[in-house]
Amino acid sequence: MSKPRASRFAKLTTAIGLACAFAAPGAALAQTTYGVALLSDYSGPYADIMPLLGRGREVALDWWNAEVGAKLGVKLNYKNFDTRYDAAQTASLWPGIKSEMKPIAVLGLGGPDVAALGQRLPDDGIPLFMSTAGYGYAWKPDSWIVNPRPTYAHEHAGAFKWLKAKRGGTQPLKVGIISSEASPAYVDIARGMERYAKDNPTEVQVVETIFTEVQPTDISTQVRRLVRGGVEVITIQTNTAAVVATKRALQALGSKVPVITSSHNGLPASGKAAGGLDQMEGDYEAYGMGIASDEDTPARRFYEKLKAEYKLVAPWNVLTLMGMSQGLYTARAIEHAIKQHGAQNLTGTKVRETLYAVPVTTEETFGTLPTLKFTKEAPFPVEGLKVNVATIKGGKYVTAATNVDTPALKKW
Amino acid sequence: MDPAGVFAVRYSQDRALLRTRKQWLALAVFLIALAVLPLAVGPRLIAVANIMLISAIVVVGLQICTGYAGQVNLGQAAFMGVGAYTAAVLAEKTGMSFLLAIPLSGVAAAGFGFVFGLSAARIKGFYLALTTIAAQFVFHFAVLNLPGSWLGGSNGATVPPATLFGYRIASDTSLYYLCLVSAVIMICGAFGIVRSRYGRAFVAVRDDDVAAGIMGINVVATKATAFLVGAFYAGVGGALWAYMLRFVAVDQFTLFNSVFFIAMIIVGGMGSVTGALIGVFVIRAIQELISTLGPELAVILPFLGGDIVFATMNVFLGGTIALFLIVEPKGLMHRWNIIKAGYRLWPFPY
Secondary structure (H helix, E strand, C coil): CCHHHHHHHHHHHHHHHHHHHHHHHHHHHHHEEEEEEEEEEECCCCCCHHHHHHHHHHHHHHHHHHHHHHHHHHEEEEEEECCCCCCHCCCCCCCHHHHHHHHEEEEEEEEEHHHCCCCHHHHCCCEEECCCCEEEHHHHCCEEEEEEEEEHHHHHEEEEEEEEHHCCCCCEEEEEEEEEECCCHHHHHHHHHHHHHHHHHCCCEEEEEEEECCCCCCHHHHHHHHHHCCCCEEEEEHHHCCCCCHHHHHHHHHHCCCCCEEECCCHEEEEEHHCCCHHHCEEEEEEEECCCCCCCCHHHHHHHHHHHHHCCCCCCHHHHHHEEEEEEHHHHHHHHHHHHCCCCCCCHHHHHHHHHHHCEECCCCCCCCEECCCCCCCCCCCCCCCCEEEEEEEEEEEEEEEECCCCCCCCC | CCCCCCCCHHHHHHHCCCCCCCHHHHHHHHHHHHHHHHHHHCHHHHHHHHHHHHHHHHHHHHHHHHCCCCCCCCCCHHHHHHHHHHHHHHHCCCCCCHHHHHHHHHHHHHHHHHHHHHHHHCCCHHHHHHHHHHHHHHHHHHHHHHHHHHHHHHHHHEEEEEEEEEEEEHHHHHHHHHHHHHHHHHHHHHHHCCCCCHCCCCCCHCCCHHHHCCCCCCHHHHHHHHHHHHHHHHHHHHHHHHHCCCCEEEHHHHHHHHHHHHHHHHHHCCCCHHHHHHHHHHHHHHHHHHHHHHHHHHHHHHHHHHHHHHHHHHHHHHHHHHHHHHHHCCCHHHHHHHHHHHHHHHHCCC
């Protein structure tokens, strides 16, 4: 290459380099960032499960930032706040969260977050996205708190309907409820199922609702009453300790009545506590969310992707799945709002409006949740409710039924 | 101990809480600082101050009952819950003004506390502690099992915001002033109670109830009154709590909260109203500090993982309380009194 040519080439290269150097920050500046607050419990009663649920939701947001947000020019900056599952702590943290992050969405964990913020969110204009099923006490119209799942009572009502169809016949399914008065949430779940049975006497008959201690050791006497009453299934939505105590009582009585649990006290966790998954043979778990079984599902494939590409260090189980689903449906709601209102000047109010206007499809959440059509009637979708049912068959955790229709329940 | 040269020549001077101009000045500066605090700090600290002020009212009540009268009380959170529910019912169902609802909440809680105070006439120490734990469970099961239309049952109860001449007291700043005014009134009342004949009777019963009875003090009435007063304070604190969150549920008032209230008077110092305030400030400040530091550390030190950082913070909270109990079991107020006396006597040892 001759000298003048080399000089021109060098100038051109320098110019391109400079152009790139100046353009790069420009491109970075074009990206709009929004705050998303994560209310967590790393030092309270749920500290043992929080790392799994927390990583699930964080990595789902990482995935969205990298693969969806980058194309839209939006990044969701998230930050954890430790509420210790305490309403007082949430209440004192909240003004700081608002002023520091100016969040357009908050991811909540449980009842204390709802108690502390429920009355404030409409004034603040920030929606709170939960991961759990809903509660009767939070079933209020025009809520700023949303649950991707219907109430726990809805979920088990769907499972009861499925069990009745599986059994056949027209007689109502005889159900026993084991609960605890330690938490108003547990009482609420029991009341919801009682109300469903009262309104649908041809579907379900509640033989008895038994309130035990929150960590029961021996409930043989109470379970004997249920067995003598002819129960066909015992529903337990409190914790794994109650499931283990019920299983021990049923084994002592030589009864094969199945137990049905929820996501937070599901079969793998209860089986582990009971001494092995085989202890839960023939039992069920039912909830309106994907099931973390070993089968090849879109949710499982998405988990494997997060694990391989986004450093998700959490096992494949219901808690990780719950966190993933929470992060995903929140991010998708924000994504819809960006598409409707533009990436600039997005607010929590706009995110909420869009959530009611545009459903979050099951494909968008990789099957971790059913299609969510929120209405202002309730904090959870009241139409097209589906639940999935899992069981232990041959010592293996398998899906028993998917997309089971959930009946409509009246408020209790 | 008074500073050198300050001595009472009249009974009113002897009873005075503030004995020097410097003390009056310090109090005035402190109150002015509290009044202008919302102008100087951000919303986060105002919210923290609200929680501290509510806790201060509840813990001062516990100090009167436990610190002054010596009646072990592990049911203060339940008494607070009674106040909160009363405020919720009065505000929601009758539309009563908060100006009436707050003191009436205190009265309702006092009535509930008085029942347990009567049991204190027959038992004491460990057995009394167990009885007051029963208050927690009675409150819990009563709320859950009474007809839902009364207290909301498992649904909890929503509370409309307090309003004054049409102004809605719902922002953190307006709630701060409501809590501040309430706290000042209640704390002034506490100082008045403990230096009155009732306060002296509390101390006499605490130190030796047999001797107190021989001296003519009605021991049964004194013990029951201690619970009544302590529960009244808890009820007022509970009502403020209800107006702050605007939603009350039974699981907001647990035995765990009662234990923390006890921890506050132990850290601050038993038998001192100021000690109770110091205890509230220290414990709440540590709690808020770790809640603030945790997320920052998790971001700065991502290799540790959020779970380890947050768990360490919680251990730090427990460790700090344990350290206080080991190093200064009589509370921070005791240490402050020693330092103050040492300063006033210097250079003499005593």
